Amino acid sequence: MDISKYAKREILQLAERPTPRTPIPRTGDIINLGAGDPDFNQPPIVAEWIKEAIEAGETHYTFQGHPEFKKTVAEYYSKYGVKIDPETQVIPTSGGGAALFLTLAATINPGDEVIIPDPAFQGYINPIKYFGGRIVRAKMRKTEDGYFRPNIENIEKAATEKTKLIIICNPDNPTGCIYTMEELKEIARIATEKDFLILSDEIYNEFTWMGKKHTAIATIKEAVDRTIIAMSLSKTFAWTGLRVGYIIAPKELAELIWRVPIGVSTIPVPIQIAAAKMLREGWRFHEEMKREYKKRIEHCVKRLNEIPNIKCVHPEATFYLFPDITETGIKSTEYTNKLFEEERVRVAAGSTFGEMGEGHIRIALVASIEKLDEAINRIERLHKKLKK
Ligand SMILES: Cc1ncc(COP(=O)(O)O)c(C=O)c1O
CATH class of the missing domain: 3.40.640.10 (Type I PLP-dependent aspartate aminotransferase-like (Major domain))
Structure with a gap:
């Protein structure tokens, strides 16, 4: 069936779902640093607040x-x-x-x-x-x-x-x-x-x-x-x-x-x-998260800069890194595809964000330091392969 005849015109002109948001399995050894979905779970009090509100008839x-x-x-x-x-x-x-x-x-x-x-x-x-x-x-x-x-x-x-x-x-x-x-x-x-x-x-x-x-x-x-x-x-x-x-x-x-x-x-x-x-x-919870992000940023910026052909500045804000990978000589989508297919690490290609993003990748620091470390080991391995 040609579904397009039912569609609102403008919908058909839209790009498909951008890569960082493409669903990927949560299982296996994939490390997903594509979308900015924080890996922190809620303090139990949040569930209680929601339950109390329902019980109080706030429905x-x-x-x-x-x-x-x-x-x-x-x-x-x-x-x-x-x-x-x-x-x-x-x-x-x-x-x-x-x-x-x-x-x-x-x-x-x-x-x-x-x-x-x-x-x-x-x-x-x-x-x-x-x-x-x-x-x-x-x-x-x-x-x-x-x-x-x-x-x-x-x-x-x-x-x-x-x-x-x-x-x-x-x-x-x-x-x-x-x-x-x-x-x-x-x-x-x-x-x-x-x-x-x-x-x-x-x-x-x-x-x-x-x-x-x-x-x-x-x-x-x-x-x-x-x-x-x-x-x-x-x-x-x-x-x-x-x-x-x-x-x-x-x-x-x-x-x-x-x-x-x-x-x-x-x-x-x-x-x-x-x-x-x-x-x-909720600010104590927020501060705890923030402390953790800070550690992740310091650690990952340092480690990434130790890898040849990658340059990473310390962000002024957010929990993303946006390192420059121009020196690898490949486009950001090829880089991110290789990183995913060969090393099972999902990051976003810089070109997703516009022409000026080309030559970069975006890494969302939404995993533990141990996982991030493993992701960087894999990035390092990819770089070694690219050099050959
Ligand atoms: C800059 C920016 N604006 C808006 C959004 C959407 O936020 P929400 O998940 O609250 O819809 C995001 C999500 O990543 C974002 O990065």
């Missing part, structure tokens, strides 16, 4: 999201000094992905241009295309010491009167960079001059290293009225399967987003209640 419609969740989100984000009205500015979403999707659903008309950096999180591409948006890439620049940075000149060049939105990922997946206040001010200036919106994906805000701090673009006066913030508990508390995220937006934009006809607010109520508790009480 009814909350059309606009649970007030307690929205209030806690507003309190949490006010740590940046941004004033948020929970009732009119917070939209619960089932994860960061849904926060992005709903924002695009509310704003993108066919033909609208959306600026995204290159490289960038591959999850931005398909939703933009689905709504008929035109993607305009603004290449990042790579510094001499190997760090990717947003390139303001390229963002300025990418902006036209058709630009509806820029998406920034701050801190950035896959490069691990944190936008500086100067860079954010420049982006705010361009957005104001050219009159477009800023979608700021900040889901890695709590994972910063090297004494760096995440700076929120909504703290810039010029930007605040045109900034939509996409957030998620997926990484902060390893909640990838519990699906909790949210949007913070200026009142008028939030009203537009609420009009997207998906029906009822999409997070189950008991989970919203547990999420609110987690945002208040």
